[in-house]
Amino acid sequence: MLKVLKFLPLLVSLVLSLNLKAQHTEFLKDEQPQLRDMFDNAAFHGHIRNFYMNTINRGDLKDYYTNATGGALGFTTGNFKGFEIGVKGIFTYKTFGSDLGVEDAVTGKNAKWEYELYDVLNKGNFKDLDRLEELFIRYRFGNSYLSYGKLETEFTPLLNHSDGRMKPFAHRGGWAHLNFNSKHEVNLGWIDGVSPRSTTEWFAMDETLGLFYNGFQPNGEMADNHEFYPSSGIGILNYNFRKDNLQLNFYDFYHDKVMNTIWAEIGYDLANFNFGVQYVYQHPFSYSEDLAYVNRYVQPGENGQILSSQLSWKKSGFNFAFAYTHAFDTGRFLFPKELGRDRFFTSIPRSRLEGLGNADVFTFKAEYHLPKPDFHIGIEMQQLQGPETGKFTFNKYNVDESFQINSHLSYHPHGFLEGLNFDILWIYRRNQNHTDAQSIFNKSNFNQLNFVTNFNF
Numbered sequence: 001m002l003k004v005l006k007f008l009p010l011l012v013s014l015v016l017s018l019n020l021k022a023q024h025t026e027f028l029k030d031e032q033p034q035l036r037d038m039f040d041n042a043a044f045h046g047h048i049r050n051f052y053m054n055t056i057n058r059g060d061l062k063d064y065y066t067n068a069t070g071g072a073l074g075f076t077t078g079n080f081k082g083f084e085i086g087v088k089g090i091f092t093y094k095t096f097g098s099d100l101g102v103e104d105a106v107t108g109k110n111a112k113w114e115y116e117l118y119d120v121l122n123k124g125n126f127k128d129l130d131r132l133e134e135l136f137i138r139y140r141f142g143n144s145y146l147s148y149g150k151l152e153t154e155f156t157p158l159l160n161h162s163d164g165r166m167k168p169f170a171h172r173g174g175w176a177h178l179n180f181n182s183k184h185e186v187n188l189g190w191i192d193g194v195s196p197r198s199t200t201e202w203f204a205m206d207e208t209l210g211l212f213y214n215g216f217q218p219n220g221e222m223a224d225n226h227e228f229y230p231s232s233g234i235g236i237l238n239y240n241f242r243k244d245n246l247q248l249n250f251y252d253f254y255h256d257k258v259m260n261t262i263w264a265e266i267g268y269d270l271a272n273f274n275f276g277v278q279y280v281y282q283h284p285f286s287y288s289e290d291l292a293y294v295n296r297y298v299q300p301g302e303n304g305q306i307l308s309s310q311l312s313w314k315k316s317g318f319n320f321a322f323a324y325t326h327a328f329d330t331g332r333f334l335f336p337k338e339l340g341r342d343r344f345f346t347s348i349p350r351s352r353l354e355g356l357g358n359a360d361v362f363t364f365k366a367e368y369h370l371p372k373p374d375f376h377i378g379i380e381m382q383q384l385q386g387p388e389t390g391k392f393t394f395n396k397y398n399v400d401e402s403f404q405i406n407s408h409l410s411y412h413p414h415g416f417l418e419g420l421n422f423d424i425l426w427i428y429r430r431n432q433n434h435t436d437a438q439s440i441f442n443k444s445n446f447n448q449l450n451f452v453t454n455f456n457f
Contacts, residue, residue, distance in 0.1 A: 033080065041078025045457065046088070047071055050095075051166055052451040055113050061441055062104040066097030068117040068166050074134060082141055086151075088134035092118060092166040094126035104441060112442040116198040117166045121211065131200045133170045143179035150195075150202070151175060154187050156236060156251055157263055157278075157343040158335050162197055164349060169340055170195040172202065173233065185240040192233035196338040206230045208338045209258070209297060215355060215396040218302075218332075221294050223396075228295040229287065231256040234339070245269040253335075257287040259298050261335065272315045278344060280306040282334065302331030304357060310345035312365075319367040321345075327386070329358035332396055348380045348406050350427050350448070355396030359386030374412035381405050389434050401432040402444055419457055425450040 054065035070092035077085045100111035101124060115123050136149030150172045152161055161168045172193035178186040195202045196211060203211065210226030217223050235254040241247070251263040260283050267276040282304035288296045305328040312321035323345035327333055335342060335354055342352050346363040353361065362385075367378035382404045387395045405428045412421040427448040431440055440446070 035080060038077040038080040038083075038085070043076050043078075044073065045076070046073040047457065048455045049166060050453040051117055052449070053114050053117060054449045055111070055442065056447040056449075057104075057441060058435075058445045061106060061437060062102070064098050064100055064111040064114045066100060066111075066114040066117060067095045068092055069095045070129070070166050072133065079140060082139050084138045084140065086134055086136050086138065087132075090131050090133045090167055092129040094118065106437045107441045109441055113448065118198070119200050120198045121201065129167075129200055131167060131170070131195060132202075133167075133195070145177050147175045147177075148173070150193075153189055153191070153236075154238070156187075156238060156253075156340070157265070158251070158253060158261065158340050159191065159234070159236065160340040160343070162341045165198050167195075167198055167200070169197045170202075171339075183241060183243050185242075187236065187238040187240075189236040189238075190233050191236070191339075194339055203338075205233045205256070209336055211338050213397075216392040216398060217294060217296070218299060218393045219293070220392045223294060223297075225295050225297040228291055229257045229297060231258055255336075257285060259284045259334070261304075272313055274310075274312045274314070276310045276312075276345060278306070278308040280304065280308075280333065282331070297336075298334055299331075302334075304328075304331045304333035306333050306344065306353065308344040308346060317369045317371070319365070319369070321363075321365040323361075323363040323365070325353065325361040325363075327353060327357045327359045327361075327394070329394065332357040332394055334396070346382065348382055348404070349425065350406070350429065351382055351384070351402075351404050356387060356399070357394030359384065359394065361385075374414065376410045377408070379405065379407045389439065400434050400439065400444065402429060403432060404429040420453075420455045423450075423452040423454070425452075 048071040050067065050069045052067045054063070056063050070090065072088060072090040074086065074088035097114070100114050103110050118129055119125055132150065134150050134152065136147050136151040138145050138147040150170060153159065153171050153175050154177055155161070159171070171191045173189060173191035176188040192205050193202055194205070194208050206229065207227055209229050209231065214223035214225055233256055237252040239250045245268055247267040249265040253261040253263070262281045263278065265276065265278045267274060284298040284300060284302055288298055289300050306325060308323065308325040310321055310323040312319060325344050325346040332355055333353055337354060341347070342354055344353055346361040347353060348363060362383045364381045365378065367376065369376045384402045387399050387401055389398050389400050392398065406425065408423065408425045410421060410423045429444050429446060431444040435445060
């Protein structure tokens with residue numbers, strides 16, 4: 001008995017030790033990563049949007065207005081050994097407005113801009129307007145990632161999100177974002193499908209080109225290039241370099257069967273000034289040579305070339321900029337409107353350079369930003385010179401020389417209303433030469449009000 005009592009403290013110590021070891025093992029087991037952690041750490045995000053648009057045409061030409069309401073809801077899983085999965089849906093419906101299908105008595109045409117809040121490929125549908133916008137898998141490592149599926153790509157000055165309507169551009173394919181350090185960054189992408197802005201369907205790249213208005217060929221014939229290019233996709237190479245006051249961006253867009261576009265951009269900061277230059281060169285592929293003239297997207301020998309520059313000054317919330325762009329007479333600058341919108345220094349809402357050559361654009365911008373409260377006001381004035389209506393060699397969409405003013409105001413409240421923002425954009429545009437009804441209806445000599453309310457979460 002005494003021998004048992006003698007060893008009792010040792011036995012108790014051993015039992016307690018085994019018990020603590022078992023608990024520690026169980027604790028470590030519970031801390032091991034599990035697949036369901038991806039969903040336990042998932043995040044929801046999205047927005048609710050209301051967009052009121054009113055186009056006021058000249059004189060007795062018909063006006064149109066509409067109000068669209070919608071939203072988007074996205075879900076991204078937590079990170080599991082570097083992997084994430086994301087899905088996002090978006091919807092829109094018409095809450096009120098005029099009948100957009102009623103034709104103008106003078107021109108016989110109906111609404112244009114207001115339809116872009118819904119589905120321009122299915123005009124008259126104002127309710128069944130949902131779209132699966134994202135469905136992707138992503139692998140993160142360091143500050144880099146690899147993605148595949150329906151996704152929002154990194155920004156490029158041609159292929160981009162352009163979230164200026166109810167539904168932005170959405171792209172499908174693979175994307176690699178490689179951030180080596182704070183100075184060097186590389187993006188590699190291959191896009192084989194797109195859901196263009198203001199549409200609800202997804203299209204493979206071989207059926208994307210020419211979905212919208214095809215414009216004219218250089219000889220004046222109406223272009224017809226939809227489904228004449230069996231393109232497998234568009235490849236993007238982007239290199240960005242940042243050091244001190246210098247910024248360098250290089251892009252190469254390889255559009256299979258169609259053309260190659262090189263975009264080089266450099267910017268330099270000096271005190272409160274910034275100077276930037278953009279240069280673009282395009283080269284068509286030989287596939288177009290085997291197509292009928294009217295079916296070609298780009299004609300053999302056309303080399304679109306653009307030189308754009310900007311000088312800006314920024315201080316104490318004020319920002320002033322003057323930009324000048326020259327399109328050379330070596331060919332029209334072309335990039336499918338189904339994929340994005342060009343972002344030259346002179347590009348402003350409702351006025352882009354796509355389809356033009358042998359033209360000059362001058363833009364003056366003035367902005368003021370007040371941080372508290374978060375208030376922003378600005379104005380943009382643009383003069384387009386060079387295009388001649390009826391002469392199509394460098395004028396794909398038969399536009400006239402024009403003058404345009406955009407004024408915009410935005411307000412972002414904080415505190416309880418954090419995430420809510422209001423944006424107002426007023427546009428005035430007029431032709432310089434041709435002002436007959438057919439030339440200007442819904443194109444020029446109009447005023448347009450855009451009032452957008454967003455709540456982001």
